[in-house]
Amino acid sequence: MRIELQLSSNMGNGATDPFFALTALCYTTEESPPVPPSTVCVDFSQIAVGNSVEGLGTLNPSLAITSSTGNAVAMAENMDPFAYRSRFGVTNYGMGALGGFADADYVHEYDFSFAPGVTVSQFDIKMLDYGDYNPVGATQHDVALVAYDTAGNEIGRDTLSFQSDGFIDETDELWITGDSTAPEGSPGNYTFSVSAASIARLNLEFSSNLGNGATDPFFGLAVLCFEPEQTPPPPTDTPQTCEDLGYATIAEDSWNEHIIRGMNPITLGYARPSAADYAIVNTGWEWSGNPNQNQVTEIHSVVTPFGAVTSQDYGNEELAGQVLWFAAPQGAFDQPSLQVTIDYAGDGSDAGSHRSHGRIAWCDNPNIDPPPPPEPLTCEDIGLEPVATADWSQHVIRNMTPVTDNFAQPDDANYVIVNTAWAWSGRPNQHQVTEKHSVETPLGTAVSDDYGDEELDGELIWYDVLQGAFGAGDLPVTIDYAGDGSDAGSHFSKGLVDWCRDPNAPAASSTLLQPLGENGAQVEVAFTCSDAAPTLVSAAMNGYTVEDGQVLWLVPNDNAFANTVDGGLTAIYGPSFSLVVTCAAADGAQSTTIVVPDLGG
Structure with a gap:
C-alpha cells in the first residue's frame, strides 16, 4: 500500500505555501495473516538476482519452475534486472522481501510441477503490473492458473479476465488498475489461487482476442506459496477387505501390470457383481529388475472412480517378491462397470521398470439399499x-x-x-x-x-x-x-x-414441384409452429436458413454447397437433404420436426 500527500488549488497541483514542514509521523502496522504451518512460501531472495529459478530443487526440494525459454530469473524490488516499473518509477515494485521472478525474454510461458510422489492441495502466486501496457492492441485479456492431476486431468483453475479499448495511456483506468501499486484483486496486483486434491502440475496461461500469449510483456510474479499434501501412510503387506469395514465380500478382481517409462496408459474394466454395492480398489507396488539396478522413478498412478492415487518408489532388490499396498480408494458404487487407468508417473530420468498390482474387493454394504434396476426410457x-x-x-x-x-x-x-x-x-x-x-x-x-x-x-x-x-x-x-x-x-x-x-412439434412439409432431372428437383417448403410452441427458433434445409413458402432446387452432389442470387438462396447441393424446423414454447422448451424431401427421382 502507498499513501501520498497531494496538494492542489484552483490554480492547479502544488503547494500554495512553500514554507511549511511535516512532523510527528506515526503509523500502525497491520498484522500479517498467519501462514498455515504446512504452507511453503518460496524465498526467491536466496537466488542472486538475474540467476535462474528453474529446475527441481532450485528454490525448494519439492518445486520445479519451468519456462518455455529456459530464462526465468530471480528479481527483486528496486533492483535490476528489470521486469516492470510502477507508475512512480520503482523497479519491480511489490515483490517484497521474498523477491520474485520473470522471464527475461518476456515470453512468459510457465509450468509449475513437483518432486515425484509430491502433490499439493493449494497453490497461490501473485502477478504484478499486468495490464497497464498493451502493445498488441488486444481488447479482451485473459490469464488463468490451471491445475492438473497426475493423469493430466484439469482439476481446478483461477481466471482473471478484463477488457480494454486496445490502447492504454494515462487517461485510462488500466493505467492505474494495471499497475503494481493497484489494490489487491486488480489486474496489476492479482493473486491466483487454486485449491484441489492431488495437484501435480500447474500452468499459467495467457490469451486474448488475438490469440495465445501475454498482452503486456512487462510484469513479474512473486509470493508463490503451496501446501503439500500430507505424506501418505506407509504401504502395508495386506490389502483392505470388505470385512475390515464390517461388510460382506461378494467377489474379488485383480490386475498385475508392468510399468515402464514411455508406456501407453492402461485402462481396465471390471463388471460389478449384481449383489455388490460398494467397491474397494486396493493399489499395490512391486519392485522388478536386476540386482543393483537402483532406479529411482519406479512410480505409477492409478485413476479410479473414487479419485487418483500415486505410488512412491519404495526401494529396490531388498523388496523383491513383495507387494506393497499403498492406497485403497473406495466408495459406494452402482454402475455396471468400474474402470481404472494405470500409467507411469516418474520423471523419466531412468526406465522406472516395476509392477502395478490391484485387488478390487466387491462388497455388500448392509447400510446401502440396492438401486432399482435400470429401465428403458419411454415416450x-x-x-x-x-x-x-x-x-x-x-x-x-x-x-x-x-x-x-x-x-x-x-x-x-x-x-x-x-x-x-x-x-x-x-x-x-x-x-x-x-x-x-x-x-x-x-x-x-x-x-x-x-x-x-x-x-x-x-x-x-x-x-x-x-x-x-x-x-x-x-x-x-x-x-x-x-x-x-x-x-x-x-x-x-x-x-x-x-x-x-410430439404434439407441440411444428407442422412442416416439402412439396415436389419438379421431379429430379438434370438440374435437380424443385421443391416448396412450408412450416407452421404449433399453438403450444408458437415461436420459431430456426428453419433450415441442410443448415441453410429457409422461409415458409420458399422454392428451392435440390441437386444431389457429393460436395455440399449452395447457390444464391442477390443474396437469396436458390439451390442447395449435397449427398442428401433434410428440412429441420424448431419452435419454442413460452417456457423455452423446444420441439423439432424433420422432413426428408421426396425428390421424385
Missing part, C-alpha cells in the same frame, strides 16, 4: 405420445459381419427413442472379458461394456439411450462386435425402438 417419460414399438435381439460374436435392421417410421411419429441393452450368453464358468458391442444409428452410436458372466443369466442390462426428432422414413440400426478380439465375446445385443409423437 411418456419425456412427455410425448406413444405411437408404436419395435425391438431387436442379435447374437454378437467376434469376427461377425455387422448386422443392420431397418425400422419403418409410422406416419404420425416425429420422434424416436432407441433403448440399447446387453445380455449374457454362454456356459457357467465361461468368463469371457470382451462381451462388448456397438449400436450405430443416425442419432448416434452406443457402445456397451462387458457387464459380467453367468450371474447375469436371464437379465437385461439397459446401458444407453439414443433419441431425437426423426423424419427420414426408415431408421437403420447397425450392430457389431466391439471387443478387442482376445476371446469369442459371445453375448446378445437387444433393444427397443419407441416411436413417439
